[in-house]
Amino acid sequence: MTESTTSPVAEADLLAYVDGQLPSSRNHEVEAWLAARPEEAARIAAYRHQDEELKLFFAPVLDEPVPARLARFSERPSKWRPYAIAASFLVMGLGVGALAGWQLHAMRVPAGGPVGIAKNAAVAHATYSPEVRHPVEVGADQEAHLVAWLSKRLGTTLRVPKLDASGFNLVGGRLLPGDAKPAGGPSPVAQFMYQTQGGRRLTLYVRTEATNNTETAFRYAREGNVGVFYWIDRNVGYALSSADLNREELLAAANTAYKQLNP
Amino acid sequence: MDEAHRIVELIPRLRRYARALVSDRARADDLVQDTLERAWNKFHLWRPGSDLRAWLFTVMHNVHVNQVRASRDHAVLDDEGPEMAVAAVQGASLEIRDLERALAVLPPEQREVLLLIALEDMSYAEVAAMLDIPIGTVMSRLSRAREKLRALMHGTPVTVRLQVVK
Numbered sequence: 001m002t003e004s005t006t007s008p009v010a011e012a013d014l015l016a017y018v019d020g021q022l023p024s025s026r027n028h029e030v031e032a033w034l035a036a037r038p039e040e041a042a043r044i045a046a047y048r049h050q051d052e053e054l055k056l057f058f059a060p061v062l063d064e065p066v067p068a069r070l071a072r073f074s075e076r077p078s079k080w081r082p083y084a085i086a087a088s089f090l091v092m093g094l095g096v097g098a099l100a101g102w103q104l105h106a107m108r109v110p111a112g113g114p115v116g117i118a119k120n121a122a123v124a125h126a127t128y129s130p131e132v133r134h135p136v137e138v139g140a141d142q143e144a145h146l147v148a149w150l151s152k153r154l155g156t157t158l159r160v161p162k163l164d165a166s167g168f169n170l171v172g173g174r175l176l177p178g179d180a181k182p183a184g185g186p187s188p189v190a191q192f193m194y195q196t197q198g199g200r201r202l203t204l205y206v207r208t209e210a211t212n213n214t215e216t217a218f219r220y221a222r223e224g225n226v227g228v229f230y231w232i233d234r235n236v237g238y239a240l241s242s243a244d245l246n247r248e249e250l251l252a253a254a255n256t257a258y259k260q261l262n263p
Numbered sequence: 264m265d266e267a268h269r270i271v272e273l274i275p276r277l278r279r280y281a282r283a284l285v286s287d288r289a290r291a292d293d294l295v296q297d298t299l300e301r302a303w304n305k306f307h308l309w310r311p312g313s314d315l316r317a318w319l320f321t322v323m324h325n326v327h328v329n330q331v332r333a334s335r336d337h338a339v340l341d342d343e344g345p346e347m348a349v350a351a352v353q354g355a356s357l358e359i360r361d362l363e364r365a366l367a368v369l370p371p372e373q374r375e376v377l378l379l380i381a382l383e384d385m386s387y388a389e390v391a392a393m394l395d396i397p398i399g400t401v402m403s404r405l406s407r408a409r410e411k412l413r414a415l416m417h418g419t420p421v422t423v424r425l426q427v428v429k
Contacts (some may be wrong), residue, residue, distance in 0.1 A: 012402050015409075019380055021387060047409045050416070051381040054283070057362050058382060061279040067292055070274055073267075073299045119388055222397050 009033040014040070018047045116179065118230045121205035121239030122223030124176055124191055129201045129243065136172030136193050146173050150190040156208055156236060160192055161260035166253050168194035168202060178207050202242035202253060209237045220247065229254040233262065269315055270302065276383070277319060283378050284327060286367050294330070298323040320383070321393045324375065331371055365415040373408035376401055 009030055016022040017030045034041040128135055138146040143160065151158045153175055160170060171193040178189040189207040209232055221228045227250050230239035238261070240254045277298060281291040302309075302322045309318050366374055379385045379393070380401075387405075391398045 011406055015402055015405055016387070018409075019387075043413070046413045046417070050409065050412055053362055054366075054378070054381050058279050058283050061282050062275045064275070064278070066271075066274050066278070070278070070292065070295055070299065071271075073271060073274070073303065221392060224397060224399055 014044055015047075018044060018051070117205070117207065117232075117237045117239050118219070118221035118228045119223055120178070120189070120207075121203070121230065121241045122221070122226040122228050124189075124205055125203045125226050125228075125241035125243070126224065128174065128191065128193065129203060135195075135201075137174040139172040140170040142172075143170065150175060150206075153188045154190055154206070154208055158190060158206060159261055161204070161257040163194050163202075163253055163256055166249075166256055167196045168200075168253065169196075171195050171201075176205075200242070200244035202240060202245060202250070204257060205239040205241065207237050209235050220251075231258065233258075266306070266309075266315065270299070270319065273316055273319055274299070276316065277323060280320065280378060280383060281323065283366060283382055284371075284374065286363055294323065294327060297326045297330075301326055317385075317389060317393060320379070320385075324393060327371075327375075362416065365412055368415060369408055369411060373404045373411070376404040377408035377412070380405055 013022065013026065013030050017027060022030065034044060138149065140146075147158055147160055150173060160173075162170070173190055173192040176189040176191055178187040187208065189205060192204040192206070193201060194203070195201045219230055221230065225243045226241050227243070227245065227247055228239050228241045229250055230237065231254075232238070238257070240250060240257060242250055242253075245253065274295065277295045278291065281294040281298075282288065285291050285294055298319065302319055305322070309315065369377070375394070376390060379390045380387070385393070387398050387401050391401045394401070
């Protein structure tokens with residue numbers, strides 16, 4: 001059995017397996033795990049069957065003629081015209097408090113981008129922030145070298161914001177693999193780690209973006225217990241993550257970082 | 264492409280989701296209408312270039328939550344609260360073969376997550392962003408919803424934190 005060499009299969013794996021949201025390598029592990037457990041396999045099969053039944057049951061609604069009281073929305077009134085305003089993420093339920101003090105001039109995020117960066121940043125944060133002995137590859141004592149090295153690898157001039165005023169001192173940074181670019185080839189990512197005297201940590205995740213944004217967006221996401229504020233500024237995406245700070249504290253740090261990156 | 268056009272194209276999807284969410288046909292279309300009206304009024308808040316479907320579903324979620332709260336016909340909005348009083352009262356081996364009725368028995372927040380994922384094929388991350396809850400919460404709601412639905416559809420005892428109330 002391959003189980004001894006792979007991580008245990010959790011309920012979350014089984015759900016993601018049902019929903020086709022597992023990486024294919026993990027798929028095989030889950031299948032092997034299920035093959036040895038007929039009861040669990042039956043449960044998972046039942047879940048899949050449920051989903052199919054749900055789709056079948058409600059599919060006819062898609063073909064029903066749209067009632068007139070709904071169809072009238074096809075007439076576009078002049079006030080429908082979209083224009084970007086700073087409050088645009090309010091309707092997404094993403095927090096009124098987050099706006100306070102935030103000074104970005106406009107909101108625009110390419111679809112698909114931010115979710116990716118927030119998730120990747122949170123995963124990287126969760127991976128490296130608990131490290132006691134090796135939290136970074138290059139320490140803050142070699143900051144000039146660190147910045148030059150990561151700038152070279154990312155192909156853009158990086159700046160490291162100073163968050164000392166918020167009580168966070170730079171620990172150092174590391175190079176991480178990013179998603180493969182559509183054109184092929186790796187796209188390295190930089191992670192800078194900060195820490196308070198009390199040991200609370202936050203990381204700044206920096207990657208280059210394919211799009212050249214002229215407007216900056218700013219959003220909040222949560223992955224598990226890691227909170228992330230992220231934004232894209234021209235061709236660079238930033239994500240500030242922490243599991244130790246509440247949203248307001250993280251916002252304050254993000255605000256400070258943003259101001260320094262855009263003096 | 265014209266956004267009004269795209270919204271109209273999404274109406275059947277909104278109707279399907281609403282029908283599954285509130286089951287009653289007229290109430291479902293009321294929900295869609297309220298959603299479209301709100302989207303209409305708030306359209307300046309939509310970020311051009313972002314996912315219009317996700318935005319509309321978020322608007323519908325907000326409208327629905329407000330309606331549920333206002334009508335109080337489903338008291339359980341917090342999934343840490345005592346749950347499944349319905350099944351408990353009727354007995355743990357409750358058999359509901361009617362999918363629509365089984366769905367209606369689920370707590371609203373579990374039904375919503377299940378439908379967004381199973382019916383709308385959204386990713387856990389999308390649902391988490393849409394409902395503004397952690398992914399872990401999305402998955403625990405999904406897990407409970409699936410297990411409860413399985414028990415209801417197949418008449419097997421509900422094992423998920425179900426206590427029979429005497």
